[in-house]
Amino acid sequence: MKLLTHNMLTSNIIKGVTKGFPLGIQVSKLEEKSVDFNPDFVARMIPKIDWSALKQAASDVGKGDEIPADIVPQYEQNEDFLKKAHHVLMEIEVIEGELVCPESGRKFPVSNGIPNMLLNEDEV
Amino acid sequence: MSTPDISHIKSSDYQLIYEPAEDSFLFLDALLQDINFIRNLRPVTCLEIGSGSGIVSTFLAKELGCPVLSICTDINPHATEVTKKTGLQNGISLEPVLTDLVNGLGERLKSNVDVLLFNPPYVVTPSEEVGSHGIEASWAGGKCGREVIDRVLPLVPNLLSKIGVFYMVVIKENRPDEICSILMKSGFTMVTVLSRRSGPEFLSILRFTRVDYR
Numbered sequence: 001m002k003l004l005t006h007n008m009l010t011s012n013i014i015k016g017v018t019k020g021f022p023l024g025i026q027v028s029k030l031e032e033k034s035v036d037f038n039p040d041f042v043a044r045m046i047p048k049i050d051w052s053a054l055k056q057a058a059s060d061v062g063k064g065d066e067i068p069a070d071i072v073p074q075y076e077q078n079e080d081f082l083k084k085a086h087h088v089l090m091e092i093e094v095i096e097g098e099l100v101c102p103e104s105g106r107k108f109p110v111s112n113g114i115p116n117m118l119l120n121e122d123e124v
Numbered sequence: 125m126s127t128p129d130i131s132h133i134k135s136s137d138y139q140l141i142y143e144p145a146e147d148s149f150l151f152l153d154a155l156l157q158d159i160n161f162i163r164n165l166r167p168v169t170c171l172e173i174g175s176g177s178g179i180v181s182t183f184l185a186k187e188l189g190c191p192v193l194s195i196c197t198d199i200n201p202h203a204t205e206v207t208k209k210t211g212l213q214n215g216i217s218l219e220p221v222l223t224d225l226v227n228g229l230g231e232r233l234k235s236n237v238d239v240l241l242f243n244p245p246y247v248v249t250p251s252e253e254v255g256s257h258g259i260e261a262s263w264a265g266g267k268c269g270r271e272v273i274d275r276v277l278p279l280v281p282n283l284l285s286k287i288g289v290f291y292m293v294v295i296k297e298n299r300p301d302e303i304c305s306i307l308m309k310s311g312f313t314m315v316t317v318l319s320r321r322s323g324p325e326f327l328s329i330l331r332f333t334r335v336d337y338r
Contacts, residue, residue, distance in 0.1 A: 004193055005219040008232040015154050021231070035217070041191040048236050057314050108228075114204045117228035117255075 002116050003057045004089040005051055009115065011101035011108070014123050021107070022053035023048045024100035025060035031113075035090045042086045049089070058088050127152065128182040128214045133206055140178040140202040142262035146322035147293050151243055154291065154317040154329035159187050165287050167238035171274060172196045173225055176262055178207030178218055180241055183215045192239075195229065196220045199257050225272075226279060232275050237283040242292040246272045269298045277303065280332070281310040290332040291317070295325045302332070311335050 011020030051071050058064045067088045072081045099108040099115055106123070109116050130144065155162070168186070172181045177197035185194050196207045196218050204220035211218035221229060245254070245262055246269040253264035254271045265271055273292075280290050290312075294300050304314040312332040319328040 001218060001221075002217075005195060005221070008195065008236075009221070009228050010231045011228065013227045014233060033217075036191070038191045041168065044166070045193070048168065050232070112205065112208070114201075114208065114222055115228075116201070117221060117223035118199070119227070 001094045001110055001113055002090055003054060003061070003092050003094075004045070005115075006057050006094065006099070006102060007054055007089075009099065009117065011099075011104070011106060013117070013119060014101060014104055014106055017101060017103045020101055020103060022050065022056055022102065024102060025057055025094060026100060026107075027061045027094050027097035029094075029096035030061055031093045031095050031102075032091055033093060035086070037083060037086050039079060039082045042082045042089070045089065046071060046075060046085065054088065058092070060096065061092060063088060063092055126186075128179050128186065128210060130177060130179060130210060130213070132209055132213045133177060137202065137206055137273045140259055141200060141206050142203075142259060143247065144177055144179045146320070146325070147243060147327050148177075148179055150318055150320050150327050151180050151241075151291070151293055151320075151329055154331075155180070155184050156187060158317060158331065162239060163188055163190070163280075164288065165238055165289065167192055168267065169233070169236050169285075170194045170239040170241065171229070171233060172227070172241040174198055174203075174243060174245070174262070175207045175218075175220065176203050176243070178210035180243060181218055182210050182214050182216050184239070185211070186214060186217070190295065192260070194218045195233075197223050197226060197229070199224050199261050200259070201257070203262070209239050225276060226283065230279065230282065234282050235285055238285050240283055240288065240290040242276060242290070244276065244292060244294075244296050245269070246293060246295050248297050265298070269295060273298060273303065277306050280307060281312070284334070286334065287337055288334070292330050294328050294330055300328060300330060307332050323326065
């Protein structure tokens with residue numbers, strides 16, 4: 001699971017959880033994979049990203065230093081920023097670990113890079 | 125165009141997940157026919173509900189030839205595993221999520237999905253057969269084959285971006301005209317991209333876009 005995908009996951013599917021975002025990450029296996037850098041794609045993805053959640057996710061996996069705290073102005077033309085965003089969004093993958101609901105503490109396992117968001121009937 | 129390489133999927137896998145069949149291949153043909161249209165949308169985010177083997181999302185990502193975020197959900201854990209492998213086998217990075225439909229993704233993907241793909245469990249079956257987490261989930265559609273389809277249709281207007289397009293597979297028994305009128309009420313227009321008879325099934329690939337987009 002890329003941190004890009006983590007940025008799209010919420011746990012407010014659990015009964016009683018209102019926001020459920022961002023999910024904490026407890027990682028036991030992380031991988032970095034090289035992905036071709038496409039500045040146009042990254043720039044068009046940025047508006048869809050919750051940046052503070054991305055920053056937190058990066059910190060959770062020990063990569064918090066690799067992106068700035070905020071989106072920089074005129075990021076579309078800022079290759080240095082786009083490269084950093086690309087790296088954290090596209091190249092860092094959680095292979096094994098758990099995603100943690102910030103409100104209930106419920107843990108969602110990540111196994112073989114695949115998050116399991118299935119709930120038990122009594123949680124819905 | 126080339127059909128994705130699925131030689132890595134073993135016959136034992138097909139005990140657990142849906143083996144690509146006529147409906148899958150018709151879906152690929154329809155996406156190929158529409159590929160310039162899809163490319164011109166300049167999609168950023170693709171979402172497939174019930175990706176099974178992963179052949180459809182893999183094919184689309186390959187044919188687009190530009191980077192996209194391809195999130196693939198399935199309720200069957202074996203399907204999510206195979207989806208990931210099918211992507212990798214073809215040099216494509218898919219992002220599988222084990223979940224029911226779009227649970228856990230609906231909030232953040234709201235108005236963000238540019239291409240939504242859905243090859244539903246469309247076979248008419250007794251209602252009791254719907255709702256498993258195994259291979260039956262890939263085909264058992266309950267009454268009129270619509271029980272899972274009817275859970276997805278209300279999600280479509282929320283998920284799709286302004287330019288978003290929704291493709292789905294249906295058979296005649298699913299009453300495509302009724303599906304059309306349901307989404308028409310939310311401001312969508314339907315085109316039948318391709319149809320083909322395969323044994324007892326009369327298959328169609330439907331495309332929905334927003335009326336107010338151009």
